[in-house]
Amino acid sequence: MISYILRRMLQLVFVLWAGATLLFFLLFTLPNSPGELIAGGANRSANPVVVKNVNHKLGFDRPIYVQYGKFMARTVRGDLGESYRTHEKVNDILKERAPLSLRIAFWAIVIEILVGVSSGVLSARRRNSFADTATTLVAVVASAIPVFVLAYLMKQVTGVYAYQHNWPGWMRFPALGFGPNEWYLWIIPSWEQLRYLAQPVIVLASVSTAILARITRTSMLESLRLDHVRTARAKGLSEKKVIRRHVLRNAMIPVVTIIGIDFGTAAGAAILTEFSFNLPGVGSKIVTAASQRDLPIVLGLSIFVMAVYGVASLLVDISYAFLDPRIRLGGEDG
Amino acid sequence: MDPLLDVKGLTVGFGTDDGVVQAVRGVDFEVRSGEILAIVGESGSGKSVTAMSLLKLLPPSATIEGSVDWAGESLLDASEQRMQAVRGNEIAMIFQDPLSALNPVYKVGQQIAEMVHSHRKVSKADARARAVEMLTQVGIPQPEKRVNQFPHEFSGGMRQRAMIAMGLSCEPRLIVADEPTTALDVTVQAQVLDLLVDLCHRLSTAVILITHDLGVVAGIADRVTVMYAGRVVESGSVDDVFDATAHPYTAGLLSSLPRLDGDVAAPLVPIAGQPPSMLNPPSGCSFHPRCPFAKEEAGCMTIVPTLDERRPGQLSACHRAPELIETGALLRVGAPA
Ligand SMILES: Nc1ncnc2c1ncn2[C@@H]1O[C@H](COP(=O)(O)OP(=O)(O)OP(=O)(O)O)[C@@H](O)[C@H]1O
Ligand SMILES: [Mg+2]
Numbered sequence: 063m064i065s066y067i068l069r070r071m072l073q074l075v076f077v078l079w080a081g082a083t084l085l086f087f088l089l090f091t092l093p094n095s096p097g098e099l100i101a102g103g104a105n106r107s108a109n110p111v112v113v114k115n116v117n118h119k120l121g122f123d124r125p126i127y128v129q130y131g132k133f134m135a136r137t138v139r140g141d142l143g144e145s146y147r148t149h150e151k152v153n154d155i156l157k158e159r160a161p162l163s164l165r166i167a168f169w170a171i172v173i174e175i176l177v178g179v180s181s182g183v184l185s186a187r188r189r190n191s192f193a194d195t196a197t198t199l200v201a202v203v204a205s206a207i208p209v210f211v212l213a214y215l216m217k218q219v220t221g222v223y224a225y226q227h228n229w230p231g232w233m234r235f236p237a238l239g240f241g242p243n244e245w246y247l248w249i250i251p252s253w254e255q256l257r258y259l260a261q262p263v264i265v266l267a268s269v270s271t272a273i274l275a276r277i278t279r280t281s282m283l284e285s286l287r288l289d290h291v292r293t294a295r296a297k298g299l300s301e302k303k304v305i306r307r308h309v310l311r312n313a314m315i316p317v318v319t320i321i322g323i324d325f326g327t328a329a330g331a332a333i334l335t336e337f338s339f340n341l342p343g344v345g346s347k348i349v350t351a352a353s354q355r356d357l358p359i360v361l362g363l364s365i366f367v368m369a370v371y372g373v374a375s376l377l378v379d380i381s382y383a384f385l386d387p388r389i390r391l392g393g394e395d396g
Numbered sequence: 397m398d399p400l401l402d403v404k405g406l407t408v409g410f411g412t413d414d415g416v417v418q419a420v421r422g423v424d425f426e427v428r429s430g431e432i433l434a435i436v437g438e439s440g441s442g443k444s445v446t447a448m449s450l451l452k453l454l455p456p457s458a459t460i461e462g463s464v465d466w467a468g469e470s471l472l473d474a475s476e477q478r479m480q481a482v483r484g485n486e487i488a489m490i491f492q493d494p495l496s497a498l499n500p501v502y503k504v505g506q507q508i509a510e511m512v513h514s515h516r517k518v519s520k521a522d523a524r525a526r527a528v529e530m531l532t533q534v535g536i537p538q539p540e541k542r543v544n545q546f547p548h549e550f551s552g553g554m555r556q557r558a559m560i561a562m563g564l565s566c567e568p569r570l571i572v573a574d575e576p577t578t579a580l581d582v583t584v585q586a587q588v589l590d591l592l593v594d595l596c597h598r599l600s601t602a603v604i605l606i607t608h609d610l611g612v613v614a615g616i617a618d619r620v621t622v623m624y625a626g627r628v629v630e631s632g633s634v635d636d637v638f639d640a641t642a643h644p645y646t647a648g649l650l651s652s653l654p655r656l657d658g659d660v661a662a663p664l665v666p667i668a669g670q671p672p673s674m675l676n677p678p679s680g681c682s683f684h685p686r687c688p689f690a691k692e693e694a695g696c697m698t699i700v701p702t703l704d705e706r707r708p709g710q711l712s713a714c715h716r717a718p719e720l721i722e723t724g725a726l727l728r729v730g731a732p733a
Binding site: 160180286289290293295296297298299300301303308311312343385386387389 | 451476479480481482483484485488489491493496497498499500501502503508514515546548562613628
């Protein structure tokens with residue numbers, strides 16, 4: 063087990079290195095002269111001498127491998143670079159924005175797991191019942207509504223209508239911003255904080271919860287058909303025990319995979335939710351930086367997002383090993 | 397002596413989009429305490445469905461009729477709760493493919509202990525001890541170590557031994573083994589079968605041994621029931637059925653067995669043709685399209701034959717049975733002309 067985890071961690075380091083390298087070359091071999099961007103402006107052509115100086119000062123006139131070496135040297139030290147334009151440090155941006163993104167992602171995933179998995183299990187157990195049909199319908203609608211629209215509707219109802227009509231306080235939610243930033247144990251919101259957190263988290267969780275419910279249902283139905291489930295019934299186990307011990311655990315393997323991917327996406331690419339609620343998260347910053355061609359920011363933040371994905375998939379791999387001993391023992395077998 | 401299990405008129409249909417699959421059509425058989433009954437038939441003849449319906453393990457699409465009398469109790473009328481107490485504890489099952497029949501994510505010992513636990517009030521440690529004891533009984537070496545291994549760490553033969561260990565762990569009065577050796581290597585088939593039969597004799601557990609291979613029946617089973625297209629076509633003691641079959645289908649199965657006493661060079665003759673579709677089985681005797689003795693005048697094509705006693709304790713369902721037995725024609729099926 064320990065060696066399995068160590069192997070996976072080494073793999074993660076390699077993947078991060080490869081991803082960072084790939085991104086670096088993709089971004090920095092594109093035909094563009096950062097100097098022009100910095101010295102010039104949107105529609106104004108820059109003084110070529112200034113451009114040359116700027117490019118020289120920032121090292122962009124050096125061969126690409128030298129630039130790459132410098133990039134790697136500082137990245138390994140934990141310095142993710144700084145903006146061309148404002149000299150803002152990526153590390154500082156992350157310090158400010160990453161906690162928010164991670165917290166929202168965490169709670170969205172909690173909702174996804176609780177609601178998505180349990181409604182998927184329920185659907186599969188009561189196949190073709192009213193509950194199944196209803197969940198299917200809700201899931202299809204939830205995954206089809208664009209996030210903007212859902213966010214807009216929520217804000218209209220609980221953020222605007224509720225205030226206008228004097229709904230009780232607990233039914234009114236602030237429509238924008240991120241509130242007092244009060245947390246217990248880093249992750250548990252204070253009551254006031256929860257009022258700000260609830261809507262973006264629900265919006266962010268909606269699509270993935272709907273999809274997870276469908277995947278859980280399918281995976282459960284597949285597991286229910288397996289031979290060992292028949293054996294479990296033939297042993298005289300109650301239906302509840304059959305489901306809990308012999309269906310759920312096997313059905314969770316694809317579900318866990320999806321949850322891992324969703325966490326990465328929720329933390330690094332919750333762009334629509336962040337824009338909708340005006341939240342200073344990581345995803346929206348990447349989009350802004352990309353539109354300003356502020357490549358170091360794009361690169362630095364992307365490395366962070368890759369790391370989040372990487373850690374999430376490491377956790378997924380570890381939980382696989384708990385769920386299925388064949389994976390854990392695979393190394394010793396073959 | 398009253399039979400332990402008495403099945404009468406068992407009929408199972410599956411509702412499907414194409415119509416009703418009549419998998420089992422009025423099957424009668426009985427099993428006495430401690431005896432070994434073989435149920436033999438080609439693929440699709442309804443053997444597994446029969447076995448599963450005894451324990452009511454069929455999917456909801458199945459409708460079951462007839463009666464299953466278990467030591468005086470009607471199982472088809474029993475509650476689900478009662479069935480759970482019967483399954484594994486009074487009637488246990490062993491399935492064909494031990495790899496897929498065991499749950500890959502639990503240790504073999506856990507799976508045996510789970511069975512013990514669900515029927516006996518025992519501590520965890522005792523259930524585990526019972527698992528070790530059962531693994532020892534089925535001849536698995538180093539049971540203390542094996543009990544903590546996962547199914548994929550076992551060989552095919554050992555997995556089926558573990559299944560047998562699990563099946564016998566609550567000392568059921570009947571064990572239903574559905575093709576227990578079909579998925580195994582030929583070299584271990586006989587060993588595993590011998591083990592099963594041995595243990596059951598020792599524990600005086602009755603066995604229903606389901607197989608499509610009449611060859612494994614001889615020397616192991618006490619009686620045999622031959623099924624074709626969801627019906628019983630012949631039943632009797634193994635000796636009677638083997639030495640003097642009273643049904644052309646059984647004669648066909650027998651002729652396709654390699655015989656020790658026969659001409660070694662004689663080719664094996666499989667029964668010509670395919671088993672019928674159970675969506676729309678042939679009229680009259682279901683075997684008539686493949687039967688070398690089928691005759692219009694005898695009613696083979698139109699009238700369903702009844703299962704009648706031909707000799708003491710030997711029944712067959714064939715319109716021409718008396719005549720074919722008389723002339724000895726069934727004994728010459730497949731023999732070189
Ligand atoms: N769940 C089901 N739904 C519909 N038809 C079924 C179902 N289970 C079995 N059948 C049909 O019932 C018939 C009998 O099947 P059964 O599995 O009992 O055959 P078998 O004698 O065990 O054959 P084999 O040697 O292949 O195991 C087959 O025609 C099969 O297609
Ligand atoms: Mg079968």
